[in-house]
Amino acid sequence: MDSTNWMDRRFETGARYLARLTSRRSFLTRLGTLLVGAASIPLLPMSRAAAQAADAGFREPDIDGDAGDPMNCNYWRYCSIDGFMSPCCGGSASSCPPGTEMSAVTWIGTCQNPADGNDYLISYNDCCGKSPCGQCFCNNNEDDMPVYVTGRSNNINWCLAHSTTAYHSTVALVLGRADG
Amino acid sequence: MISRTWLAGLAIGITATPGFAQEFDAFGRSEVLPEPERDWMFVDYSLVDVTDDRYLGLIGVAETFSPAAIEFSPDGSSLFALETFYTRGNRGDRTDTVTIFDTVTLGVAGEVVIPAKRALALIVKGALALTDNGRFLGVFNLTPATSISVVDIEAGTFVGEISTPGCSLVFSGGDLRYLMICANGDLLTVTVDEVGREVSKERTESFFDPEIDPLREAGVRFGDEWLFVSFDGTMHSVDVAGEIPRIGESWSLLSEADREENWRITGRQPLAVHEQSGRLYVLARQSEEPLDDPADWDGTEIWAFDLATRERVQRLEARPELEEGGGPGGAIGSTSGDGTSNIQVTQGDEPLLVAVSDTGISVRHALNGDYLHERLENAPASGWLSLRIR
Amino acid sequence: MVRIALALLTFAFGLAAAGAGSAASPRFNYILHCQGCHLADGGATPGKIPPLIGTGRFLAVEGGREFLVRVPGVSLSIVPDDELAELINWMLFRFSADDVPADFEPYTAEEVGRYRQEPLVEVETVRVGLIGPYDETPE
Structure with missing residues (x-):
């Protein structure tokens, strides 16, 4: 079975599944980087807040092959994050702040990295054991589903299966390529 | 002799009101609420009279990750809320309770300890539900395995846990019934007996496709019907009046x-x-x-x-x-x-x-x-x- | 022994074909759809999530084969039947190779499609009835 047929089958199973592959929101911001000057992007009629978020956009990659700023809610890995970004709380996109523990149980989605155009598997583990960080709340929801689809919901405190369920912040681990 | 106080009053321009006699207060009085009115509303756990723009009081529920979700006893004299505690504040051993508040004093009237599994998620509707006969409070658990903890609010006791694999959230579904939504869009009906123990669990055919147009969790009850809206603006309903819950025709x-x-x-x-x-x-x-x-x-x-x-x-x-x-x-x-x-x-x-x-x-x-x-x-x-x- | 090797070979061939840029590979599907709860090593979270380690034992009992498909994480997932069959086969060898019987017939898409029409509403009791309570000790 070749990849075109696979895509067709995915399309048949629903628009949302296709959306997972075409990554709507990152497409918008990717479009932005191709044009000269973020402010000149003709933005679609969304809220002012979203427009500001899109304008904040991508900066030049400052880590080789890892485009964007992990302190910015538009960082490519955060396409489906819901929580306080770990780098703002003393951790990094890949590590928890000091004194907190990374939950093993979590949910895993995919995001597209504009630096190479590839999709990657992203694990949104929560950092547990302290009161909420309170800084840099970031909520993007690509592929996010309601709570009854528990394995794909970012509205769940994923510290719930950890030894301490107090939620502090969230990381976004890159597990591997998401191309099958 | 001119009193210093009077002179001081004069200096800052206060003039005494003739015949005024200051009353003195006794220590220790707390307000109690009068008979509730229709324009009283909770904003999370704060009770507000929205006509008079008056703050009436607060239910002192322990702050947690989860938003405010409350249920009332049938006679309105009690209010139930879910609480989660750790022995050292934000860490330590966990205890979950259904806490019972008196709706007149807004004080704690009691608690029932339940398994420390209640869903820590951004849900309000679906977090807890009272059967329509007003007796059994169901709490949605997520570990991430899903189940319902049943509390007999008349007896003030935890009855038991009903495992509900693949299905989440809990809505009132009749006198001795709960409704849940399953990951594939099926509806699960959980029936309990007259003392709150599990009798049966029945799945229906899917009433929506979560891959195409998921249902939002925040349903509302209209008479005997639950109304849910989907991401795409389609209304779905479930009628709980009859022998078995009936899925209604959807409309946009x-x-x-x-x-x-x-x-x-x-x-x-x-x-x-x-x-x-x-x-x-x-x-x-x-x-x-x-x-x-x-x-x-x-x-x-x-x-x-x-x-x-x-x-x-x-x-x-x-x-x-x-x-x-x-x-x-x-x-x-x-x-x-x-x-x-x-x-x-x-x-x-x-x-x-x-x-x-x-x-x-x-x-x-x-x-x-x-x-x-x-x-x-x-x-x-x-x-x-x-x-x-x- | 030879039969296991044959099964593994057929299976590995299937994997290679899958990896050639068509349907999602079992490893990919596992990470995206299962690993969040069942972890990279298939271990249990005591009191909360059962282990995938040892799941091969279900294949030796009547009703065990269907059980592995009817559990909600499998039956309600969005993975299509053929990929799901591959995923279960992969998972058995990945986490429980020693328990897979010599005469194991890999799951087929048709079989998986059939079993998943009946998701279980009761898992723990059924599991205990099949192979007893699970050992939560991490391996």
């Missing part, structure tokens, strides 16, 4: 013209029902792009539908044009901040439409849309809106 809140103008149903608390007139109020905004999570996007308009005819009968602006007040905060659950995130309607002859925006909470006469208060001064800025009297 969005007309062709609405879709051409890119209207979508959004908001954190997007639905409110006024039972007497049979009106459904919803939040809507325009967006050319589909929204990944409509809950994060405020509605810029409030629409009212006649549930009998399914016609839209009213369109209201979502918030008054006040000067900016705050904007989206850094808290978990904050929204786009450019409209209304939560709506609720009081019941009875003169319903009030209460709306949460980032500028604060507004109150309107629900049937004609006229403002009573453009912004409540004595209410918390935002939160889930729950009726004191349903």
Whole structure:
């Protein structure tokens, strides 16, 4: 079975599944980087807040092959994050702040990295054991589903299966390529 | 002799009122609430009189990750809330309780310890549910395996846990029944016996496809029907009156013209029902792009539908044009901040439409849309809106 | 022994074909759809999530084969039948190779499609009835 047929089958199973592959929101911001000057992007009629978020956009990659700023809610890995970004709380996109523990149980989605155009598997583990960080709340929801689809919901405190369920912040681990 | 006090009063321009006699206070008095009125509403756990713009009191529920979800006893004398405690504040061993509050004193009347598994998630509707006979409180557990903890509120005891694999959230589904939503769009009916023990668990055929158009968790009850809206603005209903729950015909809140103008149903608390007139109020905004999570996007308009005819009968602006007040905060659950995130309607002859925006909470006469208060001064800025009297 | 090797070979061939840029590979599907709860090593979270380690034992009992498909994480997932069959086969060898019987017939798409029409509403009791309570000790 070749990849075109696979895509067709995915399309048949629903628009949302296709959306997972075409990554709507990152497409918008990717479009932005191709044009000269973020402010000149003709933005679609969304809220002012979203427009500001899109304008904040991508900066030049400052880590080789890892485009964007992990302190910015538009960082490519955060396409489906819901929580306080770990780098703002003393951790990094890949590590928890000091004194907190990374939950093993979590949910895993995919995001597209504009630096190479590839999709990657992203694990949104929560950092547990302290009161909420309170800084840099970031909520993007690509592929996010309601709570009854528990394995794909970012509205769940994923510290719930950890030894301490107090939620502090969230990381976004890159597990591997998401191309099958 | 001229008293120093009198002279001091003179110096700062105070003149005494002839015949005034200062009363003295006795120590230790706390207010109790009078008979509740229809215009009382909870903003999360704060009780507010939305007509008089008066803060009435607070239910002292321990702050947790999860938003406010409360249930009332059938006679209204008690209120139930879920609490989670750790032995050392935010760490240590965990205890979950159903805590019972007295609705007159707003004090704690008791608690029932339940398995420390209640769902820590951003849900309000679906977190807990009372059977329609008012006796068995079901709590939705997520470990991430799912189950219901059943509490007999008459006896004040934990009855037992019913495992509900693959299905989540708990809604009242009849005198001795709960409804749950399964990951593939099936409905699960959980039946208990006269003492709250599991009798049966039945799945229906899927009533929606979560891969195509997921249902939002925040359903509302209209008589014997549960009403849910989907991401795409389709209303789905479940009638719980009969022997078995019956899935109703679905219908769209969005007309062709609405879709051409890119209207979508959004908001954190997007639905409110006024039972007497049979009106459904919803939040809507325009967006050319589909929204990944409509809950994060405020509605810029409030629409009212006649549930009998399914016609839209009213369109209201979502918030008054006040000067900016705050904007989206850094808290978990904050929204786009450019409209209304939560709506609720009081019941009875003169319903009030209460709306949460980032500028604060507004109150309107629900049937004609006229403002009573453009912004409540004595209410918390935002939160889930729950009726004191349903 | 030879039969296991044959099964593994057929299976590995299937994997290679899958990896050639068509349907999602079992490893990919596992990470995206299962690993969040069942972890990279298939271990249990005591009191909360059962282990995938040892799941081969279900294949030796009547009703065990269907059980592995009817559990909600499998039956309600969005993975299509053919990929789901591959995923279960992969998972058995990945986490429980020693328990897979010599005469194991890999799951087929048709079989998986059939079993998943009946998701279980009761898992723990059924599991205990099949192979007893699970050992939560991490391996």
